[in-house]
Amino acid sequence: MMKKYIFNIGKSTWRMLILALCVMLTSCTERIDLTTNNAAPRLVITGYITTEARQHTVSVSQTMPYLGAAEHITFSHAVVKINDDELSAAGNGVYVTDSSFCGVPGHTYKLDVELDYNGDGVSERYTAETTMPPMHTLDSITLFPAFENMPADDPTILVLVHFQDLGNVINTFGAHLYINDTLYSNKIQRYFLNPFDLYAADGMYINFLPYALRKEMRWDNEQRKYIYSGDTITVELNMIAPDYFEFIRTASLEISGGNPLFAGPPANVPSNISGGALGYFGSYTISRATTVLSDKYGFPKRK
């Protein structure tokens, strides 16, 4: 547990230090022209299943140049099956299951995609497997102030989640945050992923702090998301298939770009799709708990 916090001390101190040095050294940033080779396009298949009954999706697309505008090329004529049940094409390379589909802990799911990607007139087969991890049930979440004497106009509230770890299971869990049913952790960098020793705390009752709430939260594209008194705060605990967890962890490292003090050299994230395609087919469990942000925490009232 603590490693995350220690790690964050390092990171926040480093950020502060860099900022301080930048002020002192008057360092600056600027856009530069850089040309990189454009790697030949490759097929990408992504999808995941959860323990919640809903339409689950699989996307079939291809890679695009790294720099410049996104060129999103998708394939809507593939045959996509999960455990021999064919998914229906919903356009833009997206394939969906029935809305009653839900994963069962301990079961293995096989993804099967047939597509003539190389254009030789014969469909290639791309497959992947994932096993749904055991369900970990979230007992409750509690909120508490981060500081005893918080500035009245800028409170910070920590979200603490409580659940029993089942034991003999690698602790590959993560957590989503919803604010009034809006997913706050829609991007990987805002998604909480257990940064601790995956073998520690085995079988223990676990309390951890995935999120901190402030009245202004960082959001996509330098925007802010505002939180008000009376908002509903929901945490979704995910126990993630270990290999899929590693995919998300490394993707998170690559997306955040790497801090010169901590990051190693860049490297590709893994893929479990056979047949030379990129992407991942994964699974995770879902268990939610909700609480309401009461007035006592000093958040502004919604107008």
Add this chain to the structure above:
Amino acid sequence: MRYHIHIIIVFLLCGNVTGFAQTISQDTLPDKSVKLNEVVVSAVKRNVNVTRPNMSVEKLDMKQIKLIPALFGEIDLIKAIQMLPGVQATSEGTSGFSVRGGSYDQNLILFDNATVFNASHLMGFFSTFNNEAVDGLTLYKGDIPAAYGGRLSSLLDVQGNAGANEFGMNAGIGLIASRLMVQGPLIPQHATFLVTARRTYADMFLPLAADESLHDVVLYFYDMNVKMQGRIDNHNILSFTGYLGRDQYGGNETGMNFGNKTGTLRWKHFFHNNLVLQTEMLGSSYDYHMSANTPSLIADWTAGVYSAGNRTDLTYNYGQNSLRAGWNTEYQWFSPGNAYAMIGGSPESYYIDIVKKQAWINSVYASHQHTFFDRLTMAYGLRLTRFDNVGATKEYLLNDDYTLRDSLDIPAGKLYNHYWGLEPRVGATFLINDALSVKASYSRTMQFIHLLSTSTAGSPLEVWVPSNMTIKPESANQFAAGVFTNLFDNLLEVSVETYYKMLQDVMDFKDHPKIMGNTIVETEIRTGTGRNYGLEFMVRKNSGDISGWVSYTYSRSFVNIAEINRGKDYQSPFDRPHTLNVILSYAFSKRLTASVNWVYSSGKPVTFPEARYLFGEDYIPIYTDRNTYRFPDFHRMDASVDWRLGKLNTNKKWRHSLNFSVYNLYGRKNPWIINFRPDENDDQYARMTYLFGVVPSVTYTFNLNTK
């Protein structure tokens, strides 16, 4: 274009200085016969670079170092050696350096023979060496004397200043730093001392920063040196050197600090004119500490490396020749990290204690240097090292796929795993005439301790670990050859050296390694081979109105590790094919000296993404091979003018001068970091961060000499 102007004025105020300029090395104090012996070392012949019986050696004295224009006007030894052929700064402004394509943890840095584990202050903008505490330095880029070992690439041997026989003081008060140096007789005519201290307060301007979060930021370092040296009688000299330094960064609630300590207690005994015994007790440490103290979280993290040992060396000189033998024992403690945290609102506290490790390293060595027929000098030596891992610790054993197989609990004091290292060193110098020689050398070096680092520039949060049952010692074999000549009656020194280095069991990390706080870091390490080769060309002029040097280095460095880059060779982060350094100084008059330097080097290798794909709402980058791209080429010009004020009569009690310097004269924006981000149209672009614009500074120095 907007240039930010920094004016840094350093006032050096001297008071009560007596005989400050007359530094006499105490090594020369014993009786006359011994003094003669010592003088041989310091009496530098004008063609020494031709006749010196070893190659790949660079010596700098303080006079040469002071001519180089410096960042913020702060003269720094390590910044000076980064201008030498075959030496590269790992990143702009840092104290990390790469020698002949080696990584920065392959340099053995000794201060009076005590190991300095991390030579950086303030993210490397300053080195741990305070100029006033240093007498001189020697950098061995290969052909390291058999008396030294433990690192693959180089030895930087820094000698402490023992002070003068007359009392002197030198104090400086500046806008970013203050310093004090006191030296004098401890026992008149028998013992001297020198004490220095400095402290920066570069953070004092932060309360003026627009960003309020910086107002409470603390960012400073201090360090202290002490050296005492005394003559017990005509045959015995005793000295003590101590260093203590600490950096402190932090804000209200979180912070980190780190620093080195070193100590050397040295006894030198002259049996007679030609036979000298030197024995030293050595100690050093490096540790860092991070903490958070808020109502919601109390946390603490410390890590470090500590070493204690003895070095005993016997030297016998006969004529131009010498025999040297000795031994070296060192016990090292490694604490890769232990931590404690208590989270507010949660009843539990958490501990991590990464297994501590101990190692005992013993070496014996012997070397012989002999000149045949006045022309051929052979220098050869052998170093034998035994490395032992010592309990109490825990060893993790891995499967072939680097997963954990088993662990062993090792009881305290048990020597449970060992390696032997045999390191021959051979060199030959053939003097064709007084102005021309050819030299060749072979040396083998071994490295038993390794720095866990994914950074290519160096950071304070790195820990050293010893070799163990899983991590093998690294080794290197280097072949070098060169031609050395002096032209125009020793006016110009010219040298060309070439080398080829083969490295075994060099370390790198697997993709996406977890290092910090990892209890089983062995699972993240991959090893392979390396090869470095290059050519170094140097023209140096040391005397006359124009002095300086021009050096060109061609240097390549490749690594091959089966599990990295699909087993293909890749350029190491220290592969810099072309480097050109030009340093010129011109004395216009006795009053005015101007210096200019220009540095050019190929950009450092880097891995850039070549494609991406959409996953959810994120784009995941795709790379092809490792380190196939380079940063833009690095180049920079600095200049300085030293203007002596007042009358030029050297008998005056006081002297003062002004030094104007400009770092990065033409405002080159050398990228420090390159990252990628989407613009307002969501188009992905490359963005660079550079550290320095044009940085001018002014230094005022004032010396008082009452003698």
